[in-house]
Amino acid sequence: MDKENVIETKGVTKTYQSGEVKVHALHPVDLAVARGEFTAIAGPSGSGKTTLLNLISGLDTPSSGKVRLAGREIGAMSQSELSDFRRDHIGFIFQAYNLIPVLTVEENVEYVLLLRGVPPGERAERVKRILEEVGLSGKHGRFPSQLSGGQQQRVAIARAMVSGPDIILADEPTANLDSATGAALMDMMRGLNEGRGMTFLFSTHDRMIMEKSTRLIALKDGRIDSDTRRQR
Amino acid sequence: MLLLRMALRNLLRNRRRTLLTGLMMAGGFTFFSATLGLSDGTYGSIIDMFTRSRTGHAQIHAAGYLDRPSLYNSIKDLDRVERTLDGLKVVKAWAPRVYSPALAFAGSKTVGAQIMGIDPARERRAMRLESQLAEGSFIQDKPSDGVVISARLASALALKPGDEFSMIGQAADGSIANDNFRVAGVLSATESSFEGPWCLMHIDKAREFLALGREAHEIALVFTDYRKAEADAGLVAAALDDPKLDVEPWQVTQKEFYQAMRLDKKGGDISNLIIMGIVAVGVLNTILMAVLERTREYGVLKALGTRPAFIFGLIMSEVALLALISCAAGALASLALNHYLSVAGIPIPKPVSYGGVRFTRMLSAVTPLVFLRPAYTVLSAALLVGLFPALKAARITPVKALGSR
Numbered sequence: 268m269d270k271e272n273v274i275e276t277k278g279v280t281k282t283y284q285s286g287e288v289k290v291h292a293l294h295p296v297d298l299a300v301a302r303g304e305f306t307a308i309a310g311p312s313g314s315g316k317t318t319l320l321n322l323i324s325g326l327d328t329p330s331s332g333k334v335r336l337a338g339r340e341i342g343a344m345s346q347s348e349l350s351d352f353r354r355d356h357i358g359f360i361f362q363a364y365n366l367i368p369v370l371t372v373e374e375n376v377e378y379v380l381l382l383r384g385v386p387p388g389e390r391a392e393r394v395k396r397i398l399e400e401v402g403l404s405g406k407h408g409r410f411p412s413q414l415s416g417g418q419q420q421r422v423a424i425a426r427a428m429v430s431g432p433d434i435i436l437a438d439e440p441t442a443n444l445d446s447a448t449g450a451a452l453m454d455m456m457r458g459l460n461e462g463r464g465m466t467f468l469f470s471t472h473d474r475m476i477m478e479k480s481t482r483l484i485a486l487k488d489g490r491i492d493s494d495t496r497r498q499r
Numbered sequence: 500m501l502l503l504r505m506a507l508r509n510l511l512r513n514r515r516r517t518l519l520t521g522l523m524m525a526g527g528f529t530f531f532s533a534t535l536g537l538s539d540g541t542y543g544s545i546i547d548m549f550t551r552s553r554t555g556h557a558q559i560h561a562a563g564y565l566d567r568p569s570l571y572n573s574i575k576d577l578d579r580v581e582r583t584l585d586g587l588k589v590v591k592a593w594a595p596r597v598y599s600p601a602l603a604f605a606g607s608k609t610v611g612a613q614i615m616g617i618d619p620a621r622e623r624r625a626m627r628l629e630s631q632l633a634e635g636s637f638i639q640d641k642p643s644d645g646v647v648i649s650a651r652l653a654s655a656l657a658l659k660p661g662d663e664f665s666m667i668g669q670a671a672d673g674s675i676a677n678d679n680f681r682v683a684g685v686l687s688a689t690e691s692s693f694e695g696p697w698c699l700m701h702i703d704k705a706r707e708f709l710a711l712g713r714e715a716h717e718i719a720l721v722f723t724d725y726r727k728a729e730a731d732a733g734l735v736a737a738a739l740d741d742p743k744l745d746v747e748p749w750q751v752t753q754k755e756f757y758q759a760m761r762l763d764k765k766g767g768d769i770s771n772l773i774i775m776g777i778v779a780v781g782v783l784n785t786i787l788m789a790v791l792e793r794t795r796e797y798g799v800l801k802a803l804g805t806r807p808a809f810i811f812g813l814i815m816s817e818v819a820l821l822a823l824i825s826c827a828a829g830a831l832a833s834l835a836l837n838h839y840l841s842v843a844g845i846p847i848p849k850p851v852s853y854g855g856v857r858f859t860r861m862l863s864a865v866t867p868l869v870f871l872r873p874a875y876t877v878l879s880a881a882l883l884v885g886l887f888p889a890l891k892a893a894r895i896t897p898v899k900a901l902g903s904r
């Protein structure tokens with residue numbers, strides 16, 4: 268396997284049992300994403316985008332095949348090892364933001380650093396810096412319910428990036444935002460990708476994300492239909 | 500710290516639900532505490548009434564006397580025992596007694612009687628014998644032929660204060676004990692602890708009658724706290740350090756009374772546990788609802804790399820915090836209620852009199868146990884019912900939880 272690849276899937280499938288019917292959500296998928304890529308997985312609803320993202324992140328287990336992330340086979344990990352692995356290597360951005368409502372902006376971002384055992388002084392410094400980068404330095408004491416959707420997604424981006432993970436997985440990150448806010452956030456993520464060299468993998472059916480990404484993988488009926496790269 | 504902050508804020512998210520659950524727990528605490536206070540207070544009154552009417556909190560006998568009472572099996576080294584008792588802080592008062600059966604005559608009537616020789620001055624400090632008198636006067640502090648008899652003996656021999664009668668018995672030196680006595684007083688028929696044909700006389704007069712030296716068959720002890728009777732009896736036994744002496748608390752000397760009381764108390768405990776069980780089910784329902792509502796959040800926490808133990812700890816912290824706050828509120832309410840019940844009490848529809856004490860109302864006993872037991876019960880019940888939802892949340896599969904709304 269290529270050392271540069273931060274994500275690799277080999278023959279990954281996912282089959283659900285729905286009553287007496289077997290649903291093949293994902294047919295064997297072979298995929299490799301190199302470090303620093305800004306990749307979008309596109310496709311209509313039910314094409315298998317979220318399923319693939321869940322398998323890559325270790326949130327779900329494949330029916331068959333292997334997933335390697337940051338050089339490690341995640342299928343062999345226990346639940347606790349997977350928790351630790353996600354904590355240390357993956358940042359998540361969700362469609363519904365999924366901030367912890369009882370934590371302030373600052374605490375939501377700080378949370379992942381706490382999980383990683385980063386010392387208090389360094390935590391405060393890193394949170395301050397990332398909140399400045401996502402344009403939320405004045406909102407650190409607010410609770411998620413006191414923010415707009417765009418601001419909440421900025422917090423989610425800050426939370427995903429603050430620990431400097433190998434890969435950021437974003438599931439339909441602009442789906443709940445208006446187009447202007449979505450475009451601004453994409454520009455911000457692109458800037459962070461270029462500035463920090465972090466790997467981004469989106470699942471989307473938003474045309475704007477597809478246009479801004481440097482690689483577009485189209486899924487159709489659980490299979491890769493096309494895989495195209497663009498110049499930066 | 501983050502765990503407690505999150506737990507506290509989670510509790511404040513649905514304030515009405517938290518308040519209702521807290522009130523339920525605090526209400527359970529208060530009810531439990533009040534019933535415990537009343538139960539302890541009432542049993543305290545009954546125990547005091549019972550023990551101070553005659554038996555004392557503990558008794559010293561010559562070894563084996565309680566199983567086989569005998570005129571000859573007495574406490575011989577009385578001076579040493581008395582000195583030891585005077586040196587013990589836990590012993591508030593003590594009273595020596597001698598016992599012997601005898602035959603009582605008055606006119607043409609003869610009846611078997613039980614002599615009890617007492618030290619009137621010491622009995623006055625330790626017991627409430629004098630207040631059980633129905634008519635006449637009590638035994639004088641100085642030895643005399645004046646005796647106090649039970650209502651049954653008075654009735655059997657048709658005696659009243661001022662009348663004379665004779666008694667005959669077996670003296671310790673082998674001779675026939677024989678003397679005349681004057682009835683000084685008669686004990687109450689309904690409110691006295693002396694139900695049999697008793698004849699109470701001065702201990703020195705009884706010793707003289709029975710040809711006993713300076714010895715006693717029983718020493719009744721009154722401790723500073725009846726609740727510590729078993730432990731204090733142990734202290735006395737250790738201080739006496741004499742294998743020829745038995746020191747037994749009222750729980751042993753009055754075994755039947757003690758066991759009946761314990762059985763009754765257990766019944767009360769079961770009622771309280773049922774109430775706490777109902778409270779626990781209510782708490783379980785609330786926590787389960789909260790966990791169900793936050794399934795997605797737990798999924799997010801897990802997706803971010805949170806270990807199941809943290810989520811388990813988060814829910815258990817919420818339960819513990821709520822239980823602690825409820826206990827504090829319950830303790831304050833209980834303090835006020837128990838204080839009121841310890842002063843005003845609950846009147847008894849049909850007052851009871853026994854051993855010279857009239858029992859007219861149930862009074863609460865405000866002791867640390869009245870607060871500690873409900874606190875321990877509420878906390879442990881809450882933590883126990885919190886285990887299931889906490890484990891359920893800790894085991895949530897992130898991908899399923901993230902899909903829930």
